[in-house]
Amino acid sequence: MSEAAAPPVLDRLFARIDAMRDELVALTQDLVRIPTINPPGDAYRPCAELMGERLRASGFAIEYLRAEGALGDSDRYPRTNVVARREGKRPGKTVHFNGHIDVVEAGKGWTVDPFGGEVRGNKLYGRGTCDMKGGIAASMIAVEAILRENIDFAGALEISGTVDEESGGHAGVAWLASKGYFSPPRVDHVIIPEPLNVDRICLGHRGVWWAEVETKGRIAHGSMPFLGVSAIRHMGQFLDRVEERLYPQLLARTTNMPVVPEGARSSTLNFNSIHGGQPEGFDGLPSPCVADSCRLILDRRFLIEETADGVKSEITDLLDELAAELPNFAYSIKDLMVVHPTMTKADAPVVKALDGAIQDILGKKAAHICSPGTYDQKHIARIGNLHDCVAYGPGILDLAHQPDEYVEIDAMIASAKVMAAASLQLLSA
């Protein structure tokens, strides 16, 4: 630890965070009680204002930024983000905490009110407690504790509440990044308090390729299928090849990224949906036809050691092979989305600062992990071109999107201390 963050200062800081426990719980409850469900993207403005007006009272400069024209934005469902900035007493770097304010629908199976914010012992329940309003509240308490203790820091502290992470982040972090909000010199270090457990630092994530494959046939009477070409049978042949040849290859291909859970250290492929022939949702008797189209949506998660082009050609090679072997086999393929893998270096400043704080506060070595799926770090890396960014925050990842989602209050307190101490370390120059 540097001189500016010598033990007496940290003791005061941690005592302050402990004393703010009730405030932390109340803030998390207030955030959870605003049902920012996405889709469609409800109540973003009041949630952004809850964060912004509270931080304004702590001396932050506040900007509300509606992503007009971005994917998903409309007058009915405005995509309002909030960015708060508080300058230190002298120039220096900026530490930014970014949290997404949207939550997924509650779904079924709850035994408590999903938007009630009920507390039972050490657990605070509700949709978004874990993913990730508990993390947002912990980061706000962390910076407020620094300010209330009047602890000196160089540079600036920023907090943003952004929209639409659950649906790709286009009107949230991606839009802000395109406006320079996630690039040096404005911002240098970013911590995203997603629920990764208090003793783990998430360095990055695997890549994604979504695509639609369509096999094409020729319609004919169902009583004389030999007069047509069945797109469904052709799709079946493609699926057989994937099953026999590609799945074993994907399983054998593993990454050096520390992805959790273990199974996600291999390349994976999920068939998201498949449809051919008679339209779905029609409950009358079918008309007897040979299917002239069959469509499959692929969700391929790829490793940092793979390339998007290589991943795509594995699929098109199988399709081309079938086209060469089988008369009348025709297909088309359409890219739906590509997200490249990203991983922050294990010795990056933000990682080292969190490593040190976790060791000091929790008395254990931080685990470095990567996520099987993507989150907003992709936009900060690719659009913002900022590579000192990780996810770190309270909550158990497995509880995200589940019924009876909760966050542990002790974990919020511990992570607030880690975030505050790491910030001071980064801003001590």
Ligand SMILES: [Zn+2]
């Ligand atoms: Zn999340």
